[in-house]
Amino acid sequence: MGFQKRIRDLVITVSEGMFEREEIIAVSLLGALCGQNTFLYGPPGTAKSLISRRIACAFEQPIYFEYLMNRFSTPEEVFGPVSIKALKEDHYIRKTDNYLPKADFAFLDEIWKSSPAILNTLLTLINEHVFRNGEANEKAPLKALIAASNETPGANQGLEALYDRFILRLMVGPIREGQHFDQLLNSKPTAAKIDIPSALRVTPTEWSEWMAQLHEVKLSAETLTIIHLIRGQLVQQYETLKVYVSDRRWQRAAMLMKAAAFFNDRRETNHSDALLLQHCLWTHDENRQAVWDIVAEAVKACGFDCGIDLAGLDKEKDALDIEIKNELYYSADVYATKNIGGNEYFVGELEFISNIHRSGAREENRKFLISKEMYKEKIEFHPVDDQGNEISDMICGFDGQGSCLVSLNSRYSRNEYKKMQFTPKIIFHKGCEKEDVNNRLRSSLTKSVAGIRQKLLDALKNVEEKAKNHKSKLASPFVPGDKTSLAITGISEQIDGLQLRIKDCERLEELCRR
Incomplete structure (x- = not known):
């Protein structure tokens, strides 16, 4: 038996x-x-x-x-x-x-x-x-x-x-x-x-x-992770919970978990054994439920040891995401501008009908420059000419959405504009791929993303392999089934998280290939 x-x-x-x-x-x-x-x-x-x-x-x-x-x-x-x-x-x-x-x-x-x-x-x-x-x-x-x-x-x-x-x-x-x-x-x-x-x-x-x-009996990597998660939370919440766990108590609790594994015919502890810590760490009735919540959350968050530094890999992937977007794509709309004295200006042109000529009304054009610094500012200002001089009889004001409303404070009584609105011209829209990107850079970024994706695939395979028949291994006469289900939920969430990361890598690889 x-x-x-x-x-x-x-x-x-x-x-x-x-x-x-x-x-x-x-x-x-x-x-x-x-x-x-x-x-x-x-x-x-x-x-x-x-x-x-x-x-x-x-x-x-x-x-x-x-x-x-x-x-x-x-x-x-x-x-x-x-x-x-x-x-x-x-x-x-x-x-x-x-x-x-x-x-x-x-x-x-x-x-x-x-x-x-x-x-x-x-x-x-x-x-x-x-x-x-x-x-x-x-x-x-x-x-x-x-x-x-x-x-x-x-x-x-x-x-x-x-x-x-x-x-x-x-x-x-x-x-x-x-x-x-x-x-x-x-x-x-x-x-x-x-x-x-x-x-x-x-x-x-x-x-x-x-x-x-x-x-x-050995403490598994997952059990040690759970212990460290719990220990960290107890330290973080000490002022609230006032729970102190001595080194002797941790050692005896570890022996209890080993015993649970032993009497479940295992030679290594698992998540269900770690759930027994709920009975070992509380001190008074006021913190008993809080300690259980900490233990349950740690078991759920642990999943399996997948053999990689997932946090470090996430950081590396996020950095590559930023680099790809910065090096291969425009991070903001690029406008047609003119540089005068080191400052960027939008070039505008306004058509109007003048009635002051003896030969009758005729169309005339007024060119003007608007400082890029005024873009989307909701204040009225005067544009400038090619020499940077202020055009005092023209008043401009952006509407906060990227379009500029222009009016003329003229001595002429009958001037009518065909266009009362000026919108800066966009050369490249945000997210558009840059031209003439160095192929060596593109290849290097693709290779880096592929390396991360492969590590994630290996980790996923590792976790899925461990997850096979794991539910039966969690069964224990010392822990009710509704509690061991926390570990199953945590493992499922870990698998989902790895799959999402892999899909994100595929997205980054596609961005590199365009």
Whole structure:
């Protein structure tokens, strides 16, 4: 039986009769399988202690310890009473049998209500798996500790170090679906202990062997990309979210992802394993959803490692786009102008009918020059003649659309214009191909674009090859299907993005060939 099927069957069996708790049980079980501690956060009456007891049932003959903390709890209730016999011999030794120091699995409810004496000892025990008993250090067999509370530790209470040891933090809320709630009402109380088939139960030998093999699993390039994306966002949003993730926490979270890959019969992590980070990085209920959004967006944005620096290639392609347009095409309309004294002028000519001649009315022409600087300016001005002198009896004004309205302030009373509007003549329109472009330059630009296109084609082939059957590889008993679909969406968007870039390269190649 493969690991994935066995774990999936184990989760189904452990979850029997518990509604909307499958993901919580699966992730808690994963934590226990790889030696990570879990914090269950939620209001009273949401089956947090039941989850812990069911997790212990998944293992063969576990020594299980459970205790409800309160502010009057004493170390004796958790770590065992002091041996009177040893005390008479001047030795301070606790009788730890059937208490936390000898437990394989433990559940501590309302953990933050405990006394500092208990919490300080607990910190060493779960971190180093060692219990200081009198003058001797006893090896603690604790595989995983599950703690619960309806609150997260407040600031400035000295609980940050202990809270950091709980790599998994799971929200356990009330049942949401009406159908499940009705089933709960019609069901008998859920049993804390459940019979697990021996073929599914985890033996101590298996657990030890698996713990050693987990380290052979590699973090994929995609997983590392997702981690860096998340880490960058947490830094960027620190002032808002106040989420700090220690190096130890990142390392333990990486081990959790490796374990998820291992129990899905893989030797390398993938996107679905990275989704487990949603349970590892939040600190308080106020930032829990925001952290999930960051993780989800990172998984969606990652896609596959396509073997190229896509951002650098985009920058190179954009630079080529600009160069092609500048070198081969006019970037703006080119007008017919006349240069006078280093300044460019539009040449205009106006036909009008003059009635002052003795022989009667006749047509006359008036030539004028308009400074190119006045183009599209909505102010009135006087044009100039060929010598640059202002023509005072003519008034011009552009209409803001490229045409110039001309009027004559003349002493003649009956002058009528055939044309009252002047439009500068365009020699080459914007986007027209330039003439006499150096063929060597055109060939060089074409070759550069073709090189980028080939890299993109190779990347697309690489991504499409990885995408084949990837959906089945994303399947995991630890992550629901609706969450793993985020990775599929991200990969589809990556393929679409590469295809669009390739089409853009084809457009640039066509521009070079014209």
